[in-house]
Amino acid sequence: MDCCAHEGSGGGDARFDIHKVADGVWAAVASPAYKVNCNTAIVESSDGVMVVDTHSKPSAARVIVERLREMTKKPVRYVVNTHFHWDHWHGNEVYPAAYPDAEIVTNDITREAMVNKGLKRIQDHVRQVPGEIAKLRADLQAASAAQRGKLEADLKLAESYLAEVRALKPALPTIAFERTMKLYRRDREVHLLHLGRAHTEGDVFVYLPKEKVVITGDAMIGWTPYMGDGYPEEWAGTLDRLAQLDFTHIIMGHGDVTGREWLNTFRSYVHDMVEAVRQEAATGATLDEVKQRVTAKLAPRYEKPFSTYGDYRPWRTGIAANIERTFGMVS
Numbered sequence: 001m002d003c004c005a006h007e008g009s010g011g012g013d014a015r016f017d018i019h020k021v022a023d024g025v026w027a028a029v030a031s032p033a034y035k036v037n038c039n040t041a042i043v044e045s046s047d048g049v050m051v052v053d054t055h056s057k058p059s060a061a062r063v064i065v066e067r068l069r070e071m072t073k074k075p076v077r078y079v080v081n082t083h084f085h086w087d088h089w090h091g092n093e094v095y096p097a098a099y100p101d102a103e104i105v106t107n108d109i110t111r112e113a114m115v116n117k118g119l120k121r122i123q124d125h126v127r128q129v130p131g132e133i134a135k136l137r138a139d140l141q142a143a144s145a146a147q148r149g150k151l152e153a154d155l156k157l158a159e160s161y162l163a164e165v166r167a168l169k170p171a172l173p174t175i176a177f178e179r180t181m182k183l184y185r186r187d188r189e190v191h192l193l194h195l196g197r198a199h200t201e202g203d204v205f206v207y208l209p210k211e212k213v214v215i216t217g218d219a220m221i222g223w224t225p226y227m228g229d230g231y232p233e234e235w236a237g238t239l240d241r242l243a244q245l246d247f248t249h250i251i252m253g254h255g256d257v258t259g260r261e262w263l264n265t266f267r268s269y270v271h272d273m274v275e276a277v278r279q280e281a282a283t284g285a286t287l288d289e290v291k292q293r294v295t296a297k298l299a300p301r302y303e304k305p306f307s308t309y310g311d312y313r314p315w316r317t318g319i320a321a322n323i324e325r326t327f328g329m330v331s
C-alpha cells in the first residue's frame, strides 16, 4: 500500500492517510481534527505487528485495526505509547480486545504519568467537554452562514468524543522498561529509547536502525510544539541526542512524515525561543513584554515554517503558550 485516504469506517470519524515509509513500515497520518488524533506508526515483523500510539478515542484506534486487517493477517503483538497524553493512549483498549496477546509497552516514567495524571485527566475531560459543547452550541446560534459548517462539524466531534471518553476503559501498559528496550526479530530490530525530557518527562522514541526510521511522539510535531507538560530548557538537548542516531525518515506525533531538515528547524525553534525568553526575563521584563518581544524576534524565521497547517494550531497562539511556560521556569 502506498498512499490513500480512508474515511473512518465502523462508526469512527477519525481520518488517516497511510504512507509506506520503508518495507513493512507505515505511518498512519491523522487528519487535523477538532479533537486531535495522533499519528500511528505500524511496523510489521515476521511474527506480528507493532503499532505506536492509539489516538484520542477507541473508535479512532478501531479505524486503524480495520486498515491493519486489510494489510496483514498477522496479529498486533506490541502497542507502544510514546507519552501519557490523552490523544496518544485513549484508544489502547481496542488492541487487547482485538488481539488477545497484545502487550502495551512504555517506559516506567510514562506508565507512572498515566497512572498519576492520565487517569485523572480522563475524569477532567468528562467534566469539561460538556462546557465545550455548550459553548459550541452558543457559537453556532450566533454564527454566520459561512461559519456554520465548521462549527457543526466541531460540535459533532465534541459530542462523539464525550460519549467515548465517558465509556473509556483505560488500558494501562502491561510492560514497562526503565531506559531502553530492544526487540530483535528475524527481519527487524526495534529500539525503544528514552533520550531525556522534552514534551513530557518520559518521552519514548522508537528507532528502527536498519530502516533508518525514528518515531518521535510529540517531541517533534508538524506545528508549534505543545509545552504545557514539557521541559523547554531540556528539549533541544534531547533532540540533539536524537540527532546522533542514524535515520532519514521521521514519523512524528502529529503532521506528515518528515526528515532531518525539519528536525533542525524544530530544534532551533525550541532553542531560540528558550534563549530569547531567558534574555528578556533577565532584563526584568513582564510576561506580556516578553511575549511581545520574543514573538517579534522569532517571527521572521519561524512563523512561516510552523504555519504549514494554516489556521489549525496557529503559530502565534502556540508560541505565546510556549513563552508563558518557559518564562515560568526561568524567572
Ligand SMILES: [Zn+2]
Pocket (backbone or CB within 6 Å): 083, 085, 199, 218, 226
Ligand atoms: Zn502530547
